[in-house]
Amino acid sequence: MTGTEVLTGRIADQNGPWLSQQLLTLGVDVAHITICGDRPADLTAQLRFLADQGVDLVVTSGGLGPTADDLTVATIAEFCHRELLLDPELEEHIAGIIRRHRPHTPDLDAGPTRIGIRKQAQVPTGATALPPTGTAPGVVIPAVAGDRPVPTIVVLPGPPAELQAMWPSAITSPAVAEVLTRADDLQQGTVRAYGLHEAQLAETLRRAEAEIADLDRLEITTCLRHGELDMVTRFASGDADVYRRLLDVLAEHHGPQIFSTDGSTIDDQLIDALDGRSIATAESCTGGLVAARLTARPGSSAYVTGGVVSYSNDAKSDLIDVPAEMIAAHGAVSEQVAAAMAEGARRRLEADVAVSTTGIAGPDGGTETKPVGTVCFGVAIAGRPTYTLTRRFPGDRERVRTLTTTAALHLVVAQLERR
Amino acid sequence: MTGTEVLTGRIADQNGPWLSQQLLTLGVDVAHITICGDRPADLTAQLRFLADQGVDLVVTSGGLGPTADDLTVATIAEFCHRELLLDPELEEHIAGIIRRHRPHTPDLDAGPTRIGIRKQAQVPTGATALPPTGTAPGVVIPAVAGDRPVPTIVVLPGPPAELQAMWPSAITSPAVAEVLTRADDLQQGTVRAYGLHEAQLAETLRRAEAEIADLDRLEITTCLRHGELDMVTRFASGDADVYRRLLDVLAEHHGPQIFSTDGSTIDDQLIDALDGRSIATAESCTGGLVAARLTARPGSSAYVTGGVVSYSNDAKSDLIDVPAEMIAAHGAVSEQVAAAMAEGARRRLEADVAVSTTGIAGPDGGTETKPVGTVCFGVAIAGRPTYTLTRRFPGDRERVRTLTTTAALHLVVAQLERR
Numbered sequence: 001m002t003g004t005e006v007l008t009g010r011i012a013d014q015n016g017p018w019l020s021q022q023l024l025t026l027g028v029d030v031a032h033i034t035i036c037g038d039r040p041a042d043l044t045a046q047l048r049f050l051a052d053q054g055v056d057l058v059v060t061s062g063g064l065g066p067t068a069d070d071l072t073v074a075t076i077a078e079f080c081h082r083e084l085l086l087d088p089e090l091e092e093h094i095a096g097i098i099r100r101h102r103p104h105t106p107d108l109d110a111g112p113t114r115i116g117i118r119k120q121a122q123v124p125t126g127a128t129a130l131p132p133t134g135t136a137p138g139v140v141i142p143a144v145a146g147d148r149p150v151p152t153i154v155v156l157p158g159p160p161a162e163l164q165a166m167w168p169s170a171i172t173s174p175a176v177a178e179v180l181t182r183a184d185d186l187q188q189g190t191v192r193a194y195g196l197h198e199a200q201l202a203e204t205l206r207r208a209e210a211e212i213a214d215l216d217r218l219e220i221t222t223c224l225r226h227g228e229l230d231m232v233t234r235f236a237s238g239d240a241d242v243y244r245r246l247l248d249v250l251a252e253h254h255g256p257q258i259f260s261t262d263g264s265t266i267d268d269q270l271i272d273a274l275d276g277r278s279i280a281t282a283e284s285c286t287g288g289l290v291a292a293r294l295t296a297r298p299g300s301s302a303y304v305t306g307g308v309v310s311y312s313n314d315a316k317s318d319l320i321d322v323p324a325e326m327i328a329a330h331g332a333v334s335e336q337v338a339a340a341m342a343e344g345a346r347r348r349l350e351a352d353v354a355v356s357t358t359g360i361a362g363p364d365g366g367t368e369t370k371p372v373g374t375v376c377f378g379v380a381i382a383g384r385p386t387y388t389l390t391r392r393f394p395g396d397r398e399r400v401r402t403l404t405t406t407a408a409l410h411l412v413v414a415q416l417e418r419r
Numbered sequence: 420m421t422g423t424e425v426l427t428g429r430i431a432d433q434n435g436p437w438l439s440q441q442l443l444t445l446g447v448d449v450a451h452i453t454i455c456g457d458r459p460a461d462l463t464a465q466l467r468f469l470a471d472q473g474v475d476l477v478v479t480s481g482g483l484g485p486t487a488d489d490l491t492v493a494t495i496a497e498f499c500h501r502e503l504l505l506d507p508e509l510e511e512h513i514a515g516i517i518r519r520h521r522p523h524t525p526d527l528d529a530g531p532t533r534i535g536i537r538k539q540a541q542v543p544t545g546a547t548a549l550p551p552t553g554t555a556p557g558v559v560i561p562a563v564a565g566d567r568p569v570p571t572i573v574v575l576p577g578p579p580a581e582l583q584a585m586w587p588s589a590i591t592s593p594a595v596a597e598v599l600t601r602a603d604d605l606q607q608g609t610v611r612a613y614g615l616h617e618a619q620l621a622e623t624l625r626r627a628e629a630e631i632a633d634l635d636r637l638e639i640t641t642c643l644r645h646g647e648l649d650m651v652t653r654f655a656s657g658d659a660d661v662y663r664r665l666l667d668v669l670a671e672h673h674g675p676q677i678f679s680t681d682g683s684t685i686d687d688q689l690i691d692a693l694d695g696r697s698i699a700t701a702e703s704c705t706g707g708l709v710a711a712r713l714t715a716r717p718g719s720s721a722y723v724t725g726g727v728v729s730y731s732n733d734a735k736s737d738l739i740d741v742p743a744e745m746i747a748a749h750g751a752v753s754e755q756v757a758a759a760m761a762e763g764a765r766r767r768l769e770a771d772v773a774v775s776t777t778g779i780a781g782p783d784g785g786t787e788t789k790p791v792g793t794v795c796f797g798v799a800i801a802g803r804p805t806y807t808l809t810r811r812f813p814g815d816r817e818r819v820r821t822l823t824t825t826a827a828l829h830l831v832v833a834q835l836e837r838r
Binding site for chain 2: 016031034039065068116199202205207221281283289294300305309310311315318350362396
């Protein structure tokens with residue numbers, strides 16, 4: 001992973017997590033992710049480190065652009081003691097792409113643009129070029145055995161869309177395919193819980209150690225995200241039975257909190273729970289995040305009729321019929337208003353189900369009885385009394401908004417599944 | 420950075436970027452970010468690597484929880500050849516936190532919960548404990564000179580909110596403060612452009628090399644994000660004049676595309692451009708993302724009146740008065756409908772300004788004349804004819820939605836600044 005823009009925190013690294021997940025599904029155990037800037041010495045040091053750890057495969061992303069600060073291929077070629085050679089076919093291929101995308105580019109045949117193209121068309125000897133999915137080609141450099149062995153190195157572009165589009169040709173290249181034949185036969189299971197503390201799960205896992213022999217053969221990791229607690233377990237196929245016994249222990253202690261053991265997310269479950277019904281949103285403190293999450297999924301126009309971000313009190317009254325007197329009497333952050341918002345959105349957006357959020361995301365606006373983090377929810381379902389709930393979330397504005405969004409989805413699923 | 424959950428891509432690493440930015444503002448040059456799983460041998464290998472690179476400071480995050488897979492402190496203590504000792508005061512402090520947060524916890528005085536607390540209260544000899552901001556304390560371990568020197572190591576918890584809350588006490592601890600006295604005097608300048616290709620900037624930078632002496636004294640990195648191109652330059656104070664000359668060359672070639680040279684984002688500029696006016700949104704393909712971005716900022720309720728996610732055609736007609744005949748005649752994705760959405764939202768949400776998006780985010784729904792990625796925008800401003808525009812964005816559903824959101828903000832600013 002190279003790129004000062006990632007190192008310095010200006011952009012979040014999307015490629016490391018994506019590549020890790022892809023490699024895991026191929027049975028490759030990812031031991032290290034490293035990020036460095038555009039300084040060749042730092043990249044060389046990281047390559048040396050990874051090679052010395054005895055890894056079989058290194059995947060790099062970034063540093064393949066036409067700008068002079070992008071030095072990944074040259075640095076890796078030097079690390080592998082391979083010469084860089086201009087590939088004239090590749091040069092013409094890249095020039096052709098630029099000609100099609102920016103037909104009026106000056107200097108396409110000479111000058112700075114051509115220098116940039118020639119830079120991108122350099123391939124280390126013995127390496128395989130991967131056709132560009134943007135303008136930058138990738139490279140696969142085969143492993144070399146010896147005293148200080150060099151692993152197989154896959155060099156991919158930094159933009160996530162380009163990297164992901166190039167991945168299939170990377171993993172089918174002969175040098176990578178050879179590594180993959182040696183991959184482990186590992187399975188992975190995911191348990192997702194909501195409303196469970198990490199410390200509670202830790203206690204249960206300690207108890208399970210006493211009850212289940214061979215529990216230490218499972219590689220268990222736990223992770224809190226947006227208020228959900230995920231437990232991911234990796235194990236060899238022969239240990240599937242140990243994992244099943246662990247699932248039994250977890251179900252016994254935390255049955256009500258566990259909402260998924262098959263990898264499905266709450267977003268997936270919401271669609272199942274809707275079962276053909278339509279949904280609408282009325283948001284105040286989440287400001288559109290619930291609607292954005294519902295519509296993130298392809299095909300969501302089939303069941304999301306729409307939403308209202310009723311940030312001002314007038315918007316609550318005018319668009320979704322929340323009585324101004326109700327707001328005056330109970331405050332905008334109240335279960336009464338949350339209920340009226342959900343009911344108004346359901347009616348005005350002609351949906352079967354509607355969910356509402358109204359709360360104090362902070363940093364200002366908190367009071368003694370309704371401190372920052374206080375959020376009221378409403379769930380309106382056709383033919384049922386509207387359900388309301390008040391919760392209090394910790395953290396800053398962003399965290400309160402994120403936790404509220406996740407909570408809204410869990411609430412809708414719980415209410416839809418209630419008979 | 421530890422945590423199999425980050426390594427395997429299940430959660431994105433927020434701490435690396437955040438810590439990098441903090442360290443940069445303190446003048447500390449970040450050379451490497453490394454991520455490993457919860458295997459002690461991998462963490463030890465990374466510590467060895469970083470120490471051998473001669474870094475002055477290592478900051479770790481994660482692996483401080485009560486679960487048995489969290490082994491950071493024990494592993495680092497072993498790496499530093501320091502014994503782990505139970506800190507009884509810290510133990511009682513953690514127990515007190517759990518008692519307040521979960522008063523009905525069983526086994527608080529003995530059993531698994533107490534084992535977890537004792538694990539978290541272990542401090543390496545000679546190290547300084549940092550008070551917990553969640554339940555896990557942090558640790559600062561002073562550097563040791565010698566043949567194989569060990570840098571100062573700061574051990575922080577993984578949850579971003581806890582880590583960020585602990586940061587002030589980490590940087591004021593004596594061992595870290597000593598490192599910071601040796602930090603560089605570096606400045607950083609940011610140029611943000613919209614509608615500029617990375618290759619065009621690369622060409623201009625190559626030309627600038629011929630025109631500006633000492634240009635190589637600037638450390639320039641470029642980064643594409645959500646359709647914006649950021650160029651960040653770091654330089655010693657003595658080279659400020661070289662940077663100013665570079666800004667002149669950029670302004671000459673790309674003046675219309677450069678929208679910020681003072682670090683401000685388009686979100687910042689939107690607020691300035693509103694200049695006290697209020698804003699509303701009407702979104703179709705972005706499904707709430709524009710409203711969510713506008714309301715992400717504290718205090719946004721002062722100028723955001725609200726928004727409508729008019730996903731269905733009925734929602735467009737009923738909530739913001741888009742004539743059904745107009746949708747039938749021109750299609751929901753048309754500049755006519757975009758204009759009507761913006762005007763309807765402005766009127767119904769009683770705002771001075773409104774922006775609308777309606778497009779085909781994909782993967783389905785594209786036609787020959789309106790392929791996936793086609794988006795129509797409308798900007799309605801009181802007392803002016805409504806402005807409309809059609810654009811076509813590349814990429815998948817998520818990318819189209821993200822690029823559309825950024826484009827909407829740029830459009831509003833451009834229209835507000837037009838005299």
